[in-house]
Amino acid sequence: MIKTWWKESVVYQIYPRSFMDSNGDGVGDLRGITSRLDYLKNLGIDVIWLSPVYKSPNDDNGYDVSDYQDIMDEFGTMQDWEELITEIHNRGMKLIMDLVVNHSSDEHVWFQESRKSKDNPYRDYYIWREGQDGHEPNNWVSCFSGSAWQYDEQTGEYYLHLFSKKQPDLNWENPKVRQEVYDMMKWWLDKGIDGFRMDVINFISKVEGLPDAPNHGDSRYAWGGEFFMNGPRIHEFLQEMNREVLSKYECMTVGEMPGVTPDEAVLYTADDRHEVNMVFQFEHMDLDSGPGGKWDLKPWTLHGLKDTMSKWQRELNGRGWNSLYLNNHDQPRLVSRFGDDQRYRLESAKMLATFLHMMQGTPYVYQGEEIGMTNVRFETIEEYQDIETLNMYREKRAEGVPHEQLMKSIYVKGRDNARTPVQWDDSANAGFTTGTPWLKVNPNYTEINAKQAINDPNSVYNYYRQLIQLRKQHEVIVYGDYELILPDHEQIYAYTRTLGNEKLLVICNFFGGEPVFTLPEEIAFGEKELLISNYEVDGAGEIGEIELRPYETRVYKLK
Numbered sequence: 280m281i282k283t284w285w286k287e288s289v290v291y292q293i294y295p296r297s298f299m300d301s302n303g304d305g306v307g308d309l310r311g312i313t314s315r316l317d318y319l320k321n322l323g324i325d326v327i328w329l330s331p332v333y334k335s336p337n338d339d340n341g342y343d344v345s346d347y348q349d350i351m352d353e354f355g356t357m358q359d360w361e362e363l364i365t366e367i368h369n370r371g372m373k374l375i376m377d378l379v380v381n382h383s384s385d386e387h388v389w390f391q392e393s394r395k396s397k398d399n400p401y402r403d404y405y406i407w408r409e410g411q412d413g414h415e416p417n418n419w420v421s422c423f424s425g426s427a428w429q430y431d432e433q434t435g436e437y438y439l440h441l442f443s444k445k446q447p448d449l450n451w452e453n454p455k456v457r458q459e460v461y462d463m464m465k466w467w468l469d470k471g472i473d474g475f476r477m478d479v480i481n482f483i484s485k486v487e488g489l490p491d492a493p494n495h496g497d498s499r500y501a502w503g504g505e506f507f508m509n510g511p512r513i514h515e516f517l518q519e520m521n522r523e524v525l526s527k528y529e530c531m532t533v534g535e536m537p538g539v540t541p542d543e544a545v546l547y548t549a550d551d552r553h554e555v556n557m558v559f560q561f562e563h564m565d566l567d568s569g570p571g572g573k574w575d576l577k578p579w580t581l582h583g584l585k586d587t588m589s590k591w592q593r594e595l596n597g598r599g600w601n602s603l604y605l606n607n608h609d610q611p612r613l614v615s616r617f618g619d620d621q622r623y624r625l626e627s628a629k630m631l632a633t634f635l636h637m638m639q640g641t642p643y644v645y646q647g648e649e650i651g652m653t654n655v656r657f658e659t660i661e662e663y664q665d666i667e668t669l670n671m672y673r674e675k676r677a678e679g680v681p682h683e684q685l686m687k688s689i690y691v692k693g694r695d696n697a698r699t700p701v702q703w704d705d706s707a708n709a710g711f712t713t714g715t716p717w718l719k720v721n722p723n724y725t726e727i728n729a730k731q732a733i734n735d736p737n738s739v740y741n742y743y744r745q746l747i748q749l750r751k752q753h754e755v756i757v758y759g760d761y762e763l764i765l766p767d768h769e770q771i772y773a774y775t776r777t778l779g780n781e782k783l784l785v786i787c788n789f790f791g792g793e794p795v796f797t798l799p800e801e802i803a804f805g806e807k808e809l810l811i812s813n814y815e816v817d818g819a820g821e822i823g824e825i826e827l828r829p830y831e832t833r834v835y836k837l838k
């Protein structure tokens with residue numbers, strides 16, 4: 280396995296709108312980020328991933344880009360951005376930017392031109408089709424509800440939008456589009472950035488003819504993923520991008536890839552294929568979704584988690600590379616989803632962090648995770664801001680689904696759970712802004728905040744610091760082979776990592792009970808060292824049988 284810096288790094292994701300507001304307009308901004316860089320450095324972060332900061336009308340909070348080479352007004356200026364990257368580099372950290380090129384905003388000049396006439400030079404930058412018998416060109420449903428097609432009066436045709444109707448899909452079949460994207464990427468890399476996180480990048484190649492999706496439900500629209508996820512030309516496009524752009528720079532790339540399998544992930548990330556460095560896969564994020572999709576709630580199970588995580592650990596080992604995450608700006612807070620965000624918030628947040636950071640792959644920390652921020656419950660739908668949530672609510676209410684049922688799903692899965700402002704201290708609005716925040720702060724900020732966490736040796740923040748340090752000290756954490764132990768245990772998730780004659784033993788009690796961990800006989804060792812734990816532990820104590828406390832976690836190094 281090739282050893283490189285991006286395998287050894289820990290990445291921190293910033294969702295700029297919610298990170299830190301420097302000018303009192305209620306919206307986070309670039310200068311706000313710059314003001315908090317020491318906090319990230321102190322945490323031990325190597326790489327910052329910035330969610331989109333480009334010009335945008337904010338239909339989807341910046342994932343609808345109207346100018347890829349300019350900064351969103353609310354976030355500041357290009358000069359602020361230059362200052363940010365300089366300060367990041369001054370501290371020895373790196374910066375990767377979000378690359379959102381499956382679609383642009385409908386306010387991008389390319390689309391403004393494209394919609395003007397059928398013979399406009401930009402027409403083929405997007406995916407336009409005639410309707411069929413007064414209907415959309417096919418039956419695909421948008422990821423944000425409703426048809427994936429929007430009729431445009433001006434030319435009497437429909438355009439494809441896999442997300443909101445203000446996010447028209449770019450036509451990657453058009454070589455001019457690809458060239459524009461590559462030029463833009465080079466422009467940013469020449470400005471000194473260290474790589475890209477690529478938004479739904481495995482959606483860019485659509486199956487020719489855009490066939491109807493098989494429809495099993497009663498809606499007119501159906502999920503057409505098989506016709507655009509990991510499509511026919513995806514590897515060709517990514518290899519071209521790599522050849523034209525990425526190979527010319529020392530940079531890192533992570534492709535967000537819903538629906539990717541381990542075998543496909545190997546194709547995307549194997550060193551000799553020259554596509555991207557690692558993927559964000561979603562299988563573990565789907566463990567608590569029923570057949571109706573993310574809003575169709577179903578409890579996750581420890582067996583499901585073991586199966587999924589272990590499969591990815593095994594199948595990518597030595598063949599590709601994975602990223603490790605349990606939440607981000609699209610997912611609920613990890614401690615609320617997989618832990619106990621009340622009685623055992625500290626213990627379970629630390630256990631989940633250990634569980635994740637000790638696996639093979641590059642760990643990602645999403646802002647606020649490091650202080651154990653939790654999901655939020657707003658009383659009214661009006662307090663929510665996210666387009667996915669609001670579209671779903673509107674559509675399902677129109678179908679007659681009761682308000683209470685929808686709010687329940689939103690409390691568990693809504694994206695605004697992760698987007699409430701970062702809780703910096705216990706002053707008004709959690710110290711995020713002196714104005715009115717664009718999305719309300721979680722009322723628990725008086726207890727859960729960064730100021731408290733930095734000063735408390737027992738905090739989640741200080742635990743993350745330790746975890747991140749360990750990664751720098753023990754190669755086995757980065758490169759070791761993974762093996763699941765006690766596969767059938769109902770409460771304990773335990774595994775080992777092995778590199779040469781070193782072995783890590785990772786023990787995680789996933790629930791509030793007190794199960795006994797029994798060390799499998801085949802794990803023989805001479806010396807042991809306790810690397811980290813979330814309760815007081817006598818490091819010299821026997822480990823053949825351990826009575827675990829609620830959400831207890833320990834990592835031993837065995838030799």
Ligand code: NOJ
Nearest residue numbers: 339342379442478479609
């Ligand atoms: C994935 C992003 O993470 C999400 O926030 C966004 O809404 C969609 N892609 C569309 O860009």
